[in-house]
Amino acid sequence: MATSTIPAVPGQTTERLVELDKRASFHPYTQLAAHLKTGPTVIVSGEGVRVRDSHGREYIDAMAGLWCVNVGWGRTEIADAIARQARELAFFHSFSSMANEPAIALAARIADLAPDPIGKIFFGCTGSDANDTNVKLIWYYHNLIGKPRKKKLIARKRAYHGVTVASASLSGLPSMHRGFDLPLPQVLHVETPHHWSRARDGESEREFSARLAREVEETIEREGPDTVAAFFAEPVMGAGGVIPPPEGYFEAIVPVLRRHDVLFVVDEVICGFGRLGRWFGAQMYGLEPDLMTLAKGLTSGYQPLSASLVSERVWNVLLGAEKDGYFAHGFTYSAHPVCAAAALVNLDLIEQEDLVGNAERTGAFFQRELRAAVVDHPLVGEVRGLGLIAAVELVADKAGKTAFPLEQKVAPRVARIAWEEGLICRALPESNALSFSPPLVITEDDCRQVVARFARALERFERELGGSG
Numbered sequence: 002m003a004t005s006t007i008p009a010v011p012g013q014t015t016e017r018l019v020e021l022d023k024r025a026s027f028h029p030y031t032q033l034a035a036h037l038k039t040g041p042t043v044i045v046s047g048e049g050v051r052v053r054d055s056h057g058r059e060y061i062d063a064m065a066g067l068w069c070v071n072v073g074w075g076r077t078e079i080a081d082a083i084a085r086q087a088r089e090l091a092f093f094h095s096f097s098s099m100a101n102e103p104a105i106a107l108a109a110r111i112a113d114l115a116p117d118p119i120g121k122i123f124f125g126c127t128g129s130d131a132n133d134t135n136v137k138l139i140w141y142y143h144n145l146i147g148k149p150r151k152k153k154l155i156a157r158k159r160a161y162h163g164v165t166v167a168s169a170s171l172s173g174l175p176s177m178h179r180g181f182d183l184p185l186p187q188v189l190h191v192e193t194p195h196h197w198s199r200a201r202d203g204e205s206e207r208e209f210s211a212r213l214a215r216e217v218e219e220t221i222e223r224e225g226p227d228t229v230a231a232f233f234a235e236p237v238m239g240a241g242g243v244i245p246p247p248e249g250y251f252e253a254i255v256p257v258l259r260r261h262d263v264l265f266v267v268d269e270v271i272c273g274f275g276r277l278g279r280w281f282g283a284q285m286y287g288l289e290p291d292l293m294t295l296a297k298g299l300t301s302g303y304q305p306l307s308a309s310l311v312s313e314r315v316w317n318v319l320l321g322a323e324k325d326g327y328f329a330h331g332f333t334y335s336a337h338p339v340c341a342a343a344a345l346v347n348l349d350l351i352e353q354e355d356l357v358g359n360a361e362r363t364g365a366f367f368q369r370e371l372r373a374a375v376v377d378h379p380l381v382g383e384v385r386g387l388g389l390i391a392a393v394e395l396v397a398d399k400a401g402k403t404a405f406p407l408e409q410k411v412a413p414r415v416a417r418i419a420w421e422e423g424l425i426c427r428a429l430p431e432s433n434a435l436s437f438s439p440p441l442v443i444t445e446d447d448c449r450q451v452v453a454r455f456a457r458a459l460e461r462f463e464r465e466l467g468g469s470g
C-alpha cells in the first residue's frame with residue numbers, strides 16, 4: 002500500500018479530507034473517474050431534517066439520506082441506546098440458538114406491527130442481503146414441499162431490490178446488470194406499473210392493471226407454473242421512479258399468484274415504517290405477503306439492520322427441514338444487539354411522536370404544495386407520490402410526454418442546482434425524475450421551503466436550458 006504523507010485522523014480541513022478520500026475511498030454508485038477530479042462532498046452533521054457539509058453550508062435533506070432517516074438526524078435517544086448497548090454487550094452472534102435481549106424484543110415487536118400472516122423475523126444488515134435471504138428461503142421452501150423445479154423469480158422492470166447477486170438480478174435497471182453478468186437466469190422482468198408512461202391511448206388505470214396482470218399470468222404460463230417460485234414487488238416503487246401502483250394493480254396480480262402457487266414477496270425497504278402514512282405499504286394496499294423485506298426505516302439509518310419476514314405458511318414448511326439438521330444460513334451480524342437496540346428506540350420515537358400520522362397529514366400537505374408549485378411548469382410531465390414520497394418527472398415536451406435524452410442528464414443537473422439552493426433531492430437512475438423522501442419529522446414550514454427551493458431550481462434550470470438552446 003502506498004504510504005500517505007497525510008495523517009488519517011479526524012478533524013482535517015476539507016481540502017485534506019478531499020485529498021485523502023480521493024486516495025483510498027471507493028464510492029458506491031459514483032462515476033469513478035469523475036470523482037477523482039471533483040472529489041467528495043463531506044457531510045459532517047445533522048439535526049432534524051437538515052444536514053451540514055464541511056464548509057458549514059446547511060441543506061434540507063428532502064431524501065432522508067437514502068430514503069432512510071425517518072426520525073430525522075440528531076436523535077440523542079438512539080445515540081444513547083447505541084452507546085449503552087455497546088458498553089453492555091457490543092456483540093454476540095445468534096447462531097445455534099444464541100440470543101440477546103434487544104433482538105428478542107425487536108423481533109417480537111416487529112411481529113406485532115407487521116401485517117398478517119407474518120410470523121417470524123430473520124435479521125440481516127442491508128435490504129440487499131434481506132432480499133437474498135428471501136430468495137434462498139423461496140428456493141428452500143419449494144425444495145421442501147417437493148417442487149424443486151419451482152425456482153424462477155418474477156420482478157418488475159425499474160424495480161429496485163438491492164445490489165447483491167440475487168437482489169441486483171431482481172432489480173430492473175439495466176445499468177445494474179450490464180457489465181456484471183446479471184441478471185441470474187432464473188429472474189424474469191415484467192412491465193413497470195407506471196400508467197403515465199406505459200398505458201396505451203385511452204387505457205384506464207384499471208384496464209392497464211388488468212393488462213399487466215395478464216402479462217404476469219402469461220409469463221407464468223409460458224415458463225410453466227411448475228417452474229415459477231415467487232413474485233417480488235415494492236408497494237410503491239422507490240428508486241426506479243417513485244411509482245405508486247395504478248388502481249386495481251395488486252387486486253389483479255395477487256389472484257394470479259395464488260392461482261399458480263407463486264409466493265408473494267413485498268419489499269418494504271422504503272415503504273415500511275411510515276413513509277406512505279401507514280406503518281407498511283402492505284397495509285396501504287391490503288396485501289398479505291408470504292415474505293416481506295425491511296431495512297432503512299427500521300433503524301432510521303442509525304445502524305445497519307434489515308429483516309426478512311416470514312409468514313406462518315412458509316415458516317411451517319421450514320420447520321420440516323429439521324430432519325436435515327439445521328437451517329444453514331445466517332450472517333455473523335444477524336440480530337446484532339447494538340443495531341436492535343437502535344431499532345427499538347427508533348420504533349419508540351415513531352410511535353410516541355406519531356410519525357406515521359405525520360407522514361399522512363404533512364405528506365398530504367407536501368403533495369398538494371409540490372403539485373401546486375410545479376405541475377403546470379412546461380418542463381414537468383408528472384408529479385406523483387403519496388405520504389412523504391414523491392417524484393417530479395421532467396419532460397422535453399409536455400403535451401407529447403417526450404422524454405429528454407438521458408445523455409442530457411437533466412435530472413442530475415436540476416439536483417445540482419437544487420443543491421446550490423440548499424435542498425437535497427435525488428436524480429433517479431436512468432430517468433428524468435427527481436425524488437423526495439424527507440424525514441417523517443418534517444413540518445409544513447419545512448415542506449414549503451423544500452417546494453420553494455425546488456421551484457427555484459427548476460426556474461434556474463429552465464433559463465440554463467434556454468441559454469444553451
Ligand code: PLP
Nearest residue numbers: 127128129161162163239270271
Ligand atoms: N429494496 C428496496 C425497495 C430499496 O429501495 C433498497 C435500497 O434502496 C434495497 C432493497 C436495498 O437496500 P440496501 O441498499 O440496504 O442493500
